[in-house]
Amino acid sequence: MYDFESFQSCDTDDQKLENESVNQAIVENPVTFHCGQCNTVWADSRGICGEATSSNSLICLEVTQDVTINSGREWSLDGLFSACVYNTLQCAGCLCLMGVILYSTPQHLTALRNLFLLKKDKMYCYIFSTGQTVKASTLNFNVTPLGERVSELRQLIQETESHLSNVSAVMDDTRTNEATSSVQSTS
Numbered sequence: 001m002y003d004f005e006s007f008q009s010c011d012t013d014d015q016k017l018e019n020e021s022v023n024q025a026i027v028e029n030p031v032t033f034h035c036g037q038c039n040t041v042w043a044d045s046r047g048i049c050g051e052a053t054s055s056n057s058l059i060c061l062e063v064t065q066d067v068t069i070n071s072g073r074e075w076s077l078d079g080l081f082s083a084c085v086y087n088t089l090q091c092a093g094c095l096c097l098m099g100v101i102l103y104s105t106p107q108h109l110t111a112l113r114n115l116f117l118l119k120k121d122k123m124y125c126y127i128f129s130t131g132q133t134v135k136a137s138t139l140n141f142n143v144t145p146l147g148e149r150v151s152e153l154r155q156l157i158q159e160t161e162s163h164l165s166n167v168s169a170v171m172d173d174t175r176t177n178e179a180t181s182s183v184q185s186t187s
């Protein structure tokens with residue numbers, strides 16, 4: 001049985017980066033994520049698609065080969081991931097359990113299915129631009145919420161459609177004029 005309780009034990013690091021722009025500058029640049037115990041590389045910023053704040057975990061599309069997916073499926077009857085079926089993830093270096101992949105979940109966790117959830121309080125980040133290492137728990141990897149991006153895209157599509165309808169209106173006018181002029185020339 002996986003220890004879900006430690007998911008909830010949010011690291012109360014008092015050095016949290018209060019400056020949002022500093023945070024943004026870091027998380028938008030190349031970062032690698034390492035085991036806090038043995039330094040094994042678990043993931044890098046290309047594979048990160050956000051963070052699940054309720055479980056204090058990074059959400060990753062991909063991880064390195066040094067993250068072992070344990071074969072036995074497990075399930076949880078209570079707690080944060082109650083009624084979920086999942087596989088645990090293990091660091092290949094020191095064998096610590098550091099996350100899960102959820103397979104079957106209740107409706108409210110559907111968005112997290114088949115993604116890697118890595119515990120933030122078990123890892124640190126190496127920031128390429130500055131050569132610094134910081135605890136992952138000091139950074140906020142929440143990217144722009146999907147909802148906002150979808151509405152931005154919708155707006156773009158609407159604008160494009162209105163441009164297109166303007167263009168086709170102009171073309172229709174041109175065709176009508178051509179037709180009219182051809183009729184006039186034959187008469």
Ligand SMILES: [Zn+2]
Nearest residue numbers: 035038091094
């Ligand atoms: Zn390790």
